[in-house]
Amino acid sequence: MNPVDQSKFPTVVIIGGGFGGLQVAKQLAEKPVEVILIDKHNYHTFQPLLYQVATGSLEAESIAFSLRKNFEGQKNLRFRNTEVTRIDAERNTVVTTIGEIPYDYLVIATGSTTNFFGNKDIEHYAMPMKSIPEALNLRYMVLQNLEEAILKPAKEERAPYLSFVLVGAGPTGVELAGALAELRNHVLNKDYPELMKEEMKVYLVDFLPKVLGPFSDEGSKAAEDYLHKMGVELLLNVKVESYDGHEIKFEGGKSILTKNVIWSAGVMGVVPDGVSKDAIERGNRIKVDTICRLVGSPNIFAIGDVAAMITEETPKGHPGVAQVAIQMGETTGKNIYKLIKGEPAVPFKYNDKGSLATIGRNKAIADIGKLKFQGFFAWLIWMFVHLISLMGGRNRVIVFINWVASYVTYNGGSRLIIRNFKREELVQKDEQVSKPD
Amino acid sequence: MNPVDQSKFPTVVIIGGGFGGLQVAKQLAEKPVEVILIDKHNYHTFQPLLYQVATGSLEAESIAFSLRKNFEGQKNLRFRNTEVTRIDAERNTVVTTIGEIPYDYLVIATGSTTNFFGNKDIEHYAMPMKSIPEALNLRYMVLQNLEEAILKPAKEERAPYLSFVLVGAGPTGVELAGALAELRNHVLNKDYPELMKEEMKVYLVDFLPKVLGPFSDEGSKAAEDYLHKMGVELLLNVKVESYDGHEIKFEGGKSILTKNVIWSAGVMGVVPDGVSKDAIERGNRIKVDTICRLVGSPNIFAIGDVAAMITEETPKGHPGVAQVAIQMGETTGKNIYKLIKGEPAVPFKYNDKGSLATIGRNKAIADIGKLKFQGFFAWLIWMFVHLISLMGGRNRVIVFINWVASYVTYNGGSRLIIRNFKREELVQKDEQVSKPD
Numbered sequence: 001m002n003p004v005d006q007s008k009f010p011t012v013v014i015i016g017g018g019f020g021g022l023q024v025a026k027q028l029a030e031k032p033v034e035v036i037l038i039d040k041h042n043y044h045t046f047q048p049l050l051y052q053v054a055t056g057s058l059e060a061e062s063i064a065f066s067l068r069k070n071f072e073g074q075k076n077l078r079f080r081n082t083e084v085t086r087i088d089a090e091r092n093t094v095v096t097t098i099g100e101i102p103y104d105y106l107v108i109a110t111g112s113t114t115n116f117f118g119n120k121d122i123e124h125y126a127m128p129m130k131s132i133p134e135a136l137n138l139r140y141m142v143l144q145n146l147e148e149a150i151l152k153p154a155k156e157e158r159a160p161y162l163s164f165v166l167v168g169a170g171p172t173g174v175e176l177a178g179a180l181a182e183l184r185n186h187v188l189n190k191d192y193p194e195l196m197k198e199e200m201k202v203y204l205v206d207f208l209p210k211v212l213g214p215f216s217d218e219g220s221k222a223a224e225d226y227l228h229k230m231g232v233e234l235l236l237n238v239k240v241e242s243y244d245g246h247e248i249k250f251e252g253g254k255s256i257l258t259k260n261v262i263w264s265a266g267v268m269g270v271v272p273d274g275v276s277k278d279a280i281e282r283g284n285r286i287k288v289d290t291i292c293r294l295v296g297s298p299n300i301f302a303i304g305d306v307a308a309m310i311t312e313e314t315p316k317g318h319p320g321v322a323q324v325a326i327q328m329g330e331t332t333g334k335n336i337y338k339l340i341k342g343e344p345a346v347p348f349k350y351n352d353k354g355s356l357a358t359i360g361r362n363k364a365i366a367d368i369g370k371l372k373f374q375g376f377f378a379w380l381i382w383m384f385v386h387l388i389s390l391m392g393g394r395n396r397v398i399v400f401i402n403w404v405a406s407y408v409t410y411n412g413g414s415r416l417i418i419r420n421f422k423r424e425e426l427v428q429k430d431e432q433v434s435k436p437d
Numbered sequence: 438m439n440p441v442d443q444s445k446f447p448t449v450v451i452i453g454g455g456f457g458g459l460q461v462a463k464q465l466a467e468k469p470v471e472v473i474l475i476d477k478h479n480y481h482t483f484q485p486l487l488y489q490v491a492t493g494s495l496e497a498e499s500i501a502f503s504l505r506k507n508f509e510g511q512k513n514l515r516f517r518n519t520e521v522t523r524i525d526a527e528r529n530t531v532v533t534t535i536g537e538i539p540y541d542y543l544v545i546a547t548g549s550t551t552n553f554f555g556n557k558d559i560e561h562y563a564m565p566m567k568s569i570p571e572a573l574n575l576r577y578m579v580l581q582n583l584e585e586a587i588l589k590p591a592k593e594e595r596a597p598y599l600s601f602v603l604v605g606a607g608p609t610g611v612e613l614a615g616a617l618a619e620l621r622n623h624v625l626n627k628d629y630p631e632l633m634k635e636e637m638k639v640y641l642v643d644f645l646p647k648v649l650g651p652f653s654d655e656g657s658k659a660a661e662d663y664l665h666k667m668g669v670e671l672l673l674n675v676k677v678e679s680y681d682g683h684e685i686k687f688e689g690g691k692s693i694l695t696k697n698v699i700w701s702a703g704v705m706g707v708v709p710d711g712v713s714k715d716a717i718e719r720g721n722r723i724k725v726d727t728i729c730r731l732v733g734s735p736n737i738f739a740i741g742d743v744a745a746m747i748t749e750e751t752p753k754g755h756p757g758v759a760q761v762a763i764q765m766g767e768t769t770g771k772n773i774y775k776l777i778k779g780e781p782a783v784p785f786k787y788n789d790k791g792s793l794a795t796i797g798r799n800k801a802i803a804d805i806g807k808l809k810f811q812g813f814f815a816w817l818i819w820m821f822v823h824l825i826s827l828m829g830g831r832n833r834v835i836v837f838i839n840w841v842a843s844y845v846t847y848n849g850g851s852r853l854i855i856r857n858f859k860r861e862e863l864v865q866k867d868e869q870v871s872k873p874d
Binding site: 041 | 440478479480496497498499501502503505506509512515518535536569570573580584587588627628629630631830831834835838839842848849851852853854855856
């Protein structure tokens, strides 16, 4: 069965409605091509603000946008809410759970997922935060553990429920550490009068000697200062050995009793079946040439987090950030149309617009080329950039109101447990289905 | 184990943080009593707008409010996020999943749930809509069925996925019918270009000869007119016989092939175990005297949907609406304090403020005493009353923005499938837990 009626125009199939996939589709609007966008979710996720969903500061719907709604105006695009089973490159066909979809050009924009580096225990017990369902699971777990802590009469019994260990001090870990520290500093006493705010501990762990590895030393240093002042305990140069759901152990013998381990220590590409093993680079990424084309293929492209464009300038490929995906998507969309017209494709050139991370109220780090800011001004830049990057005017207004409310009241967010999180029933953490409580 | 340290003040335990329970707690603020509020959810649900969550017009968090946050200022209240297993009236104790909680006064404010009148098949296959998890399940099911419909090449195959049968033409059924009709009229063609809007059918079924039974005839008639103009098919004087997940059959032989049956044809009280069977009235409600006290008990009260105050004036008890719960809660909170002080309790007197229902853009019905409005002015009243009744300034602002956006664009709501709905894994529909997709 072919779940999409296809016209005689060349068909471009895009797998993934993230930052990269959206750009490819956008570039092909109004062009004489047929675009089919496939995603297992029916929405685009604005990943940079996922951590605010996890801490309950923003609603999931504020940082997600319906893919159908986004493409209402684009007549040459069809959306299919399905999962890709396999790519059959010989037959130029994508096999999905709803049938086979033939393509003339294929763009793999599947992004990345959490890398637990093969440690099954950590994968089972630690919480990842790469998707909206995962961020919601994390939110519910944190809130349930606060409820649980209230019921333990002894301080030692409460401690594991009130200890939050974040592994990986990249932007996700740093931003989440800041948000949890603010929850402790401003909300805990108000909402949970039974708990002492000193009992809640936030640890940020990394095997590197600094936080925000890819940032400037100046930025990293400022972030460490901010985190320190907010009461986050930094465990740098520290490697995680194991976690059994109750105790996290580090190399060298130290350990912490905790029910809350959040893992943002690594990512790996999500490569669909059917891509040749030879084409896979470090980090489970697909090796591409300078026009983002799968090495050896005439018509398959990979962009964003799942692509590894190894050149002299980028010996490890590009960083896994939204800007790379957006720019690769733009170039690839344009290139596909050039190839269709018989014109030569243009090599991808990354324009690094800088890095931003926020640690909390009035505190952010901005490395923009040679300009380095920290503090209030960087925080304003951070807010501005994230607001304008969000999809949908309604989302921008609602996120803005939430941020203003949080700023004024020191008590933003709704912190509702809509679905109970139950670890024992969790196998793959990205998704949840309907089941009794 | 006693999960709450109790002081020497009299303890008032309230089961349920709905409209009624909140009022009891509020009346006892600053009084020399200990209040313990128990709810299985950590939030209050503004039920009158649940149907907008079901159709994706509003986010769940906009109509829910954290119970902890709500009572931040009330020093004599403790919240426990747990379920009541049983009431042990002889020992003046509530048994919960987290331990036993002794009380001096107990208020049962557990509300109502969907009544399927013993039909197990309908209970299994039809969707209820009495809680936020249920409204979200309904949303995901509707959106998934639209996605499914796109994949069916034949019109007859698509029909069951595009037919929506709402059983029960009370305010919930009528408002949901209006919202689904608007989805069809304004959104379907934009978001699902593969589907013809004529293919989507909305049926509203009731065994009574009119919609909005308790409203004035004038209001009912206007509602029927509005529904008719919006393309809702009314099946009045029609009784449902069976539903097997694919075909709904009515008495007299008619039937409709449909994957979407939404059941709002009846409610019944949620009575905790331990309440004597003799105290149960029609509709599984607890028989109470004129001060909302369980007949025969000195210190147990029941209010709102779960209470049946049978008097000459109210031979069937009071209607199951928010105003009854709010007013009973107010009276009961005051009365408990009077009883503690040794003063006589004041009988409950219901002040009927009227009924409102909306059918869609510019269309609503208002019966306020002798005043009856229909149309735009009633719609403005409806919006105003619902906005000011919502809890939390942030929620009011966000709901208002959503409504303005919907009004201006004819295309409100985010319509995201955050969790896949899978009926086969559903047993009790109120809840979902973490499981792989």
